[in-house]
Amino acid sequence: MDLALSREDENFRTEVRHFLDENLTEDLREAGRKTAGVFADYAAGMRWHRILARRGWSAPSWPKEYGGTGWSATQRYIFSRECIAADAPRIFSMGLRMVGPVIMKFGTPEQKEKYLPRIVSGDITFCQGYSEPGSGSDLASLKTRAERDGDDYVINGTKIWTTGAHVADHMFCLVRTSAEGKPQDGISFVLIDSMTAPGLSVAPILTLAGDHEVNQVFLDNVRTPIANRIGPENAGWTVAKYLLEFERGGDAYTPNLYARLDDVKRIAREEAADGTGRLIAERGFIERLAEAEMDIQALEMIEMQVLSDLSRGRNPGAVSSSMKIRGSETLQKLDHLGVEALAWYAAPFEPEARELGHNEPTVTPEWGVSAMPLYLNNRASTIYAGSNEIQRNIIAKAVLGL
Secondary structure (H helix, E strand, O other): OOOOOOHHHHHHHHHHHHHHHHHOOHHHHHHHHOOOOOOOOHHHHHHHHHHHHHHOOOOOOOOHHHOOOOOOHHHHHHHHHHHHHOOOOOOOOHHHHHHHHHHHHHOOHHHHHHHHHHHHHOOOOEEEEOOEOOEOOOHHHOOOEEEEEOOEEEEEEEEEOOOOOOOOOEEEEEEEOOOOOOHHHHEEEEEEOOOOOOOEEEEEEEOOOOOEEEEEEEEEEEEEEHHHEEOOOOOHHHHHHHHHHHHHHOOOOHHHHHHHHHHHHHHHHHOEOOOOOEHHHOHHHHHHHHHHHHHHHHHHHHHHHHHHHHHOOOOOOOHHHHHHHHHHHHHHHHHHHHHHHHHHHHOOOOHHHHOOOOOOOOOOOHHHOOHHHHHHHHHHHHOOOOOHHHHHHHHHHHOOOO
8 A cells, every 4th residue: 555645645745734824713722622522513514514605615525416525535634634733613414424334325316415415505404213212332222112094104202322412403313113023123213303393302312521402302293204214114123223334444543543643743842751751751651652552553553445446335344443443442542541641631621622712721731631531431432333343343253253
């Protein structure tokens, strides 16, 4: 594999840097720096989404025919690296990353026309109605039911750990439409066009870091048109598995991991070791930091291959499980090193310091304000999108034939 950038790719990187310099305002960069969870300040993320959409860059992995960039795997990787390095805020991207590719593959022409342009523009946002109390990694046991009533499904049940349900305006949802046969055989994939629909309510769940990102969603006789079903009735398990491959491996982990590595190095250069000198010169610490950096480099090689496959229209398949395992565990390793480097400065809980526009002095040094919230929030990274134990089972079955 030739990892040297071509002249065209170098020119593309220069173009991206110019665009970021011209369009990333300081408040947008601040939102990016202070992100400790799945998405940045929602308003800032939506502003950035629309700025990208005006340039035609909001859907890097989508084909041009659906409003995407049509970029190569290398260009997508460059764009991601440059955005993270410039502190661009995260986009609330479940529409772009998850349901959009599903609609492209399984949706009707009418569904594609209705949803895809508005996902690209940022006019609509989706949350994911998968997990339920008692049905997480064992998702096939879900109990939320959808029964036909004329041209509608009437949905009853509850979803949990629903990221962004309090800010999204649409939901893609797995529901049980049949109790016959195996549990996987009676599931359908439907879209709900309003998070304020009669009978739908959202209850907040605060994370360990004090962030409101996830929620419980209650559905009490919520109606959605049968025309909003994606794929055939009772074939939702096939659709869901396709989506999960994109959730686990559709985007590269390593641009964010390299950014976190740089953060930890910056903290270590500022903080003193137990003896004399800076922590960055302490042998035991720097060896573990180097080990984490090698983990990132190894994962980068896997990602390059997967991104290349995706650019050719191939699914990541079981390799996405490997990426998810390595990416999430390396992220937690870096979080641990960051908190260890800050020592007692990581302990104070200062949620106000992460508010946009907060300029008052804090107990924690500026470069470490997000270290503890990142550590706490990312404890879930080895659980969501299917726990890492489940990912290892997928690899054992699909790759090793066990």
